[in-house]
Amino acid sequence: MKEGMADSMTTRDLAGYDFGKAASAVSPVSDDALRQLEQTVEWTEADAALLNKHLPLFRERAESMVESWRAVISAQPHLAEWFRGPDGAPDDDYKARVKARFVQWVIDVASRSHDRDWLNYQEEIGLRHTPAKKNATDHKHTPPLVPFRYLLAFVAIVLPVRKFFAAAIHSPDELDGVEMAWRKAACLHIALWARPYTIEGLW
Numbered sequence: 001m002k003e004g005m006a007d008s009m010t011t012r013d014l015a016g017y018d019f020g021k022a023a024s025a026v027s028p029v030s031d032d033a034l035r036q037l038e039q040t041v042e043w044t045e046a047d048a049a050l051l052n053k054h055l056p057l058f059r060e061r062a063e064s065m066v067e068s069w070r071a072v073i074s075a076q077p078h079l080a081e082w083f084r085g086p087d088g089a090p091d092d093d094y095k096a097r098v099k100a101r102f103v104q105w106v107i108d109v110a111s112r113s114h115d116r117d118w119l120n121y122q123e124e125i126g127l128r129h130t131p132a133k134k135n136a137t138d139h140k141h142t143p144p145l146v147p148f149r150y151l152l153a154f155v156a157i158v159l160p161v162r163k164f165f166a167a168a169i170h171s172p173d174e175l176d177g178v179e180m181a182w183r184k185a186a187c188l189h190i191a192l193w194a195r196p197y198t199i200e201g202l203w
């Protein structure tokens with residue numbers, strides 16, 4: 001697959017993107033637990049509406065957002081190693097496939113409602129960072145895990161997004177609102193992805 005095609009393809013054609021499909025994990029998280037988590041990050045309908053209002057911008061910028069985050073990973077050997085094949089070289093095919101789904105995720109954050117399909121796919125994404133499912137989607141042989149400490153620490157890298165939107169959103173209040181809504185959404189996603197890493201009962 002050519003890098004960066006996610007936005008021009010229909011999501012149905014995006015390899016390994018199992019959102020809403022039987023292949024997706026099923027989340028054990030209850031509706032109540034989800035609502036309480038949303039409350040915890042102060043996620044509101046207004047946040048959802050604001051991200052959705054700027055969906056065209058998210059579509060336009062998603063790839064450059066992912067590329068900038070990927071550059072951070074590539075520059076640090078202890079992060080890049082989770083994308084290396086058994087020969088020690090970066091698995092470029094794996095990187096391209098995962099990148100396309102990562103780009104789709106950015107668009108999904110701005111557009112998907114938090115329903116069961118969405119919740120199930122968050123469980124799936126969490127699992128894909130763990131030995132339960134890492135590599136399985138793309139039939140690869142890279143290391144079997146993204147250590148939890150890096151998943152969590154990397155939140156610091158994906159939270160600041162105003163630089164991607166500042167040229168297009170001229171109202172400072174609107175720009176603040178978009179960044180704040182994105183921050184809440186990103187933290188909510190990572191909290192859900194943390195679940196499969198935890199010992200039963202500790203999440």
Ligand code: HEM
Nearest residue numbers: 079082098101102105125128134135137146150151154155
């Ligand atoms: C908060 C930070 C992170 C976000 C938002 C994020 C997001 C994502 C997304 C959306 C996917 C694709 C899910 C899908 O298949 O649909 C993915 C997969 C992946 N991510 Fe992350 N990720 C983060 C941190 C990290 C870190 C720190 C690493 C490693 C250094 C990493 C390595 C990977 C790998 C190797 C995959 C592919 C897993 C597979 O085999 O399916 N991620 N990530």
